[in-house]
Amino acid sequence: MVFEKVVEILRNYKEEPELEVTMESSFEELELDSLDTVELVMEIEESFDTSIEMDSELKTIGDVVGLIEKAIA
Amino acid sequence: MIKTPLCDLLNIEFPILQGGMAWVSDAQLAAAVSNAGGLGIISSMNADENWLRQEIHKVKSLTDKPFGINVMLMNPHVDKIAQVLIEEKVPVITTGAGNPGKFIKLWIAAGIKVIPVVPSTGLARFAERAGATAVIAEGGESGGHVGDMATLPLVPQVCDAVSIPVIAAGGIGDGRGIAAALMLGAVGVQLGTRFLVADETNIHENYKDKIIKAKDIDTVLTGKSLGHPVRALKTSFTRSFLKAENDPSTPKETLEEYGRGALRIAAQEGDSQNGCFMAGQISGLIKEKQSAKNIILTLVKETETALKGGLQWVK
Numbered sequence: 001m002v003f004e005k006v007v008e009i010l011r012n013y014k015e016e017p018e019l020e021v022t023m024e025s026s027f028e029e030l031e032l033d034s035l036d037t038v039e040l041v042m043e044i045e046e047s048f049d050t051s052i053e054m055d056s057e058l059k060t061i062g063d064v065v066g067l068i069e070k071a072i073a
Numbered sequence: 074m075i076k077t078p079l080c081d082l083l084n085i086e087f088p089i090l091q092g093g094m095a096w097v098s099d100a101q102l103a104a105a106v107s108n109a110g111g112l113g114i115i116s117s118m119n120a121d122e123n124w125l126r127q128e129i130h131k132v133k134s135l136t137d138k139p140f141g142i143n144v145m146l147m148n149p150h151v152d153k154i155a156q157v158l159i160e161e162k163v164p165v166i167t168t169g170a171g172n173p174g175k176f177i178k179l180w181i182a183a184g185i186k187v188i189p190v191v192p193s194t195g196l197a198r199f200a201e202r203a204g205a206t207a208v209i210a211e212g213g214e215s216g217g218h219v220g221d222m223a224t225l226p227l228v229p230q231v232c233d234a235v236s237i238p239v240i241a242a243g244g245i246g247d248g249r250g251i252a253a254a255l256m257l258g259a260v261g262v263q264l265g266t267r268f269l270v271a272d273e274t275n276i277h278e279n280y281k282d283k284i285i286k287a288k289d290i291d292t293v294l295t296g297k298s299l300g301h302p303v304r305a306l307k308t309s310f311t312r313s314f315l316k317a318e319n320d321p322s323t324p325k326e327t328l329e330e331y332g333r334g335a336l337r338i339a340a341q342e343g344d345s346q347n348g349c350f351m352a353g354q355i356s357g358l359i360k361e362k363q364s365a366k367n368i369i370l371t372l373v374k375e376t377e378t379a380l381k382g383g384l385q386w387v388k
């Protein structure tokens with residue numbers, strides 16, 4: 001559930017509706033730099049109405065999904 | 074007289090901050106700026122907690138006015154540094170190079186004012202949400218490690234994105250620049266390059282002479298390919314660095330190694346073969362070495378003139 005929504009936000013953010021994303025996709029592979037990552041994570045947080053620790057090592061989509069799942073559990 | 078809400082917020086006379094500068098801004102410069110009515114900021118770069126404690130004691134012995142400490146979040150000693158800042162009850166912390174999220178609440182709870190340097194509206198909003206007191210929106214015209222956005226477009230967009238006070242930095246060297254920043258919505262400014270030539274700045278005289286001699290086109294960006302671009306004066310060091318950087322066969326690690334320590338060599342030894350003289354695009358405007366006090370007083374006077382002059386265009 002969380003993963004699907006994160007993928008949707010990500011595809012919107014990059015304006016690439018067909019973008020291939022897995023839990024293992026890293027921000028680097030997705031061509032998102034650190035500033036993009038901040039923007040994106042904030043959008044994700046807002047849409048789940050929660051917040052996560054952004055300084056913990058966020059490298060992959062799976063990292064974000066995991067933290068969101070924990071935050072809303 | 075130039076007064077903005079930042080003066081009350083930080084308990085300073087003029088809304089002018091002297092940016093933290095690694096290997097450049099120590100207790101002596103920070104105290105001189107604070108005594109002149111601005112906010113002096115000590116750079117803690119990659120130093121450890123013992124060095125920092127000494128500098129804090131020194132600045133406290135030199136001024137009763139508020140001062141700030143700049144924290145580089147990549148510093149390996151950052152956790153211990155964060156603690157010392159609380160123990161010493163420093164008035165203001167600015168942060169650079171990294172994400173301050175984890176520390177902001179801790180410092181704010183200790184009664185410290187926390188002002189992150191931000192290169193984008195996203196990070197500004199993030200800092201506001203994490204509880205920051207204000208943000209410094211720094212454009213890529215500035216000296217040192219820089220972001221992509223230029224000050225003129227960045228500052229008004231950050232002002233619109235957050236409701237905490239915004240301080241403008243990058244490319245400001247005189248009262249015209251300060252007046253412009255205030256017109257963009259900032260309530261204060263942070264200057265780095267201009268203070269490189271202050272009498273109280275402990276750097277090699279060659280560094281100051283190079284700033285005085287520099288013209289508008291004399292700075293260059295290096296290290297873009299490493300993901301952390303640095304603006305510095307063009308010297309034989311930056312020329313050979315860029316040559317290596319543009320050669321695809323140069324390993325990234327070699328480049329990183331090349332740049333490491335180069336600012337220290339510039340600041341302490343004044344050596345343009347091996348030193349990296351970080352400085353902003355405003356270097357060309359700076360023509361005179363002055364005391365920190367005279368720099369501040371000149372800036373304030375010029376700002377008044379510029380702001381009053383602006384009304385001539387309102388018909």
Ligand SMILES: Cc1cc2nc3c(=O)[nH]c(=O)nc-3n(C[C@H](O)[C@H](O)[C@H](O)COP(=O)(O)O)c2cc1C
Binds near residue numbers: 092170190211217243
């Ligand atoms: C030599 C030098 C070293 C700097 N070191 C730091 C630093 O350690 N931490 C930081 O946050 N900013 C650093 N800066 C940025 C300044 O604090 C300030 O924001 C910047 O110089 C403002 O732009 P200006 O140079 O156009 O005035 C440095 C700038 C210079 C010129």
